[in-house]
Amino acid sequence: MNRRGLLLPTAVALVAAAALVGVSPSVAPGVACPSVSGVVPASALASPVPARACDLAGAVVGAGSLAVRVPLKDGESVTAAGSARTGHPATLTVERFSGAVRARIWQSDTAPAPKPRPPVARMGSVSPPPPTEATTATTTVRCGDGAGAWLGMRWQGAYRWMMRPAGMPGYLGAFGPVRDAVRNAATAVDRGHNSCGIVGDLALSQRYSGETTRDAGINADGTCGDRDERNVVAFGRLDGGLLALTCLWWSRGRTVESDVRISDAPGMFTLDPAAGCSGSWDLQGTLTHEFGHVFGLGHVAYAEHGELTMSDGLPACSAGFRSLGLGDYETLRGQYGTT
Numbered sequence: 112m113n114r115r116g117l118l119l120p121t122a123v124a125l126v127a128a129a130a131l132v133g134v135s136p137s138v139a140p141g142v143a144c145p146s147v148s149g150v151v152p153a154s155a156l157a158s159p160v161p162a163r164a165c166d167l168a169g170a171v172v173g174a175g176s177l178a179v180r181v182p183l184k185d186g187e188s189v190t191a192a193g194s195a196r197t198g199h200p201a202t203l204t205v206e207r208f209s210g211a212v213r214a215r216i217w218q219s220d221t222a223p224a225p226k227p228r229p230p231v232a233r234m235g236s237v238s239p240p241p242p243t244e245a246t247t248a249t250t251t252v253r254c255g256d257g258a259g260a261w262l263g264m265r266w267q268g269a270y271r272w273m274m275r276p277a278g279m280p281g282y283l284g285a286f287g288p289v290r291d292a293v294r295n296a297a298t299a300v301d302r303g304h305n306s307c308g309i310v311g312d313l314a315l316s317q318r319y320s321g322e323t324t325r326d327a328g329i330n331a332d333g334t335c336g337d338r339d340e341r342n343v344v345a346f347g348r349l350d351g352g353l354l355a356l357t358c359l360w361w362s363r364g365r366t367v368e369s370d371v372r373i374s375d376a377p378g379m380f381t382l383d384p385a386a387g388c389s390g391s392w393d394l395q396g397t398l399t400h401e402f403g404h405v406f407g408l409g410h411v412a413y414a415e416h417g418e419l420t421m422s423d424g425l426p427a428c429s430a431g432f433r434s435l436g437l438g439d440y441e442t443l444r445g446q447y448g449t450t
């Protein structure tokens with residue numbers, strides 16, 4: 112079920128709690144704690160709410176098809192970045208600081224629904240179509256759009272990640288080529304691959320550390336759970352129409368862990384969009400987008416920036432998102448610098 116649309120939180124604060132930040136753990140008279148018996152709507156935490164007095168540690172905070180568990184320690188934050196088939200996913204961050212908890216959401220809910228696009232590999236490395244006016248226009252837009260969003264956290268060392276073969280859906284075939292597609296996606300971000308003629312020199316790095324039996328710390332309902340000190344990419348069930356979901360655990364601007372769950376829904380992905388694709392998404396391009404999140408990139412709205420890899424709506428059957436667009440690249444360079 113798609114829970115997005117049922118919960119579209121706007122910036123409505125339940126309580127005027129701003130004055131409580133960093134003050135008393137007790138709830139001031141007249142301040143209402145959100146109910147923690149179920150999922151706490153992120154909108155209830157738009158303004159900081161005292162963590163201990165409202166018993167929020169470990170509570171699940173939700174926004175649309177995303178949710179995160181409130182960190183147990185002060186100074187820690189969790190971010191969920193979902194990538195949906197039809198756009199309009201949210202990015203949800205829950206921060207615990209100065210004794211308070213605050214939720215921030217980003218959702219392009221003012222953007223119109225994604226325009227239908229022809230199911231062609233527009234800029235892919237797989238059987239690129241002959242240059243046409245449309246292809247040229249797409250490249251021009253992708254390399255002329257400097258837009259980008261930052262989630263707020265950075266890796267200070269290399270991102271070392273593992274991949275879980277268990278749970279990979281059988282329709283994708285053998286694990287090797289799937290792993291290679293995912294590795295290629297991570298490399299594309301690491302090396303700053305782009306189709307704009309920029310020599311990639313980003314001062315960030317990743318390393319694939321092999322296979323694991325561990326799962327990503329992400330639940331089927333889109334909840335970023337607890338971290339386990341391992342960065343894992345794994346297939347699994349994802350509700351809410353999500354292609355994939357990246358969770359980041361971070362503290363004072365420094366990323367400490369990031370996991371990615373890829374939907375195992377039948378037929379969701381293809382390794383080769385040029386081969387008779389219909390209604391499937393390019394696995395490598397989708398993962399390039401997810402690794403963008405891993406390194407701290409947020410979404411830009413599909414309606415205005417649909418040619419960028421960090422757009423919140425990736426079209427089906429396109430291999431055109433396996434590298435970075437101008438805004439994707441420039442935003443990473445602005446945060447990490449160059450080598």
Ligand SMILES: [Zn+2]
Nearest residue numbers: 192193194400
């Ligand atoms: Zn995304």
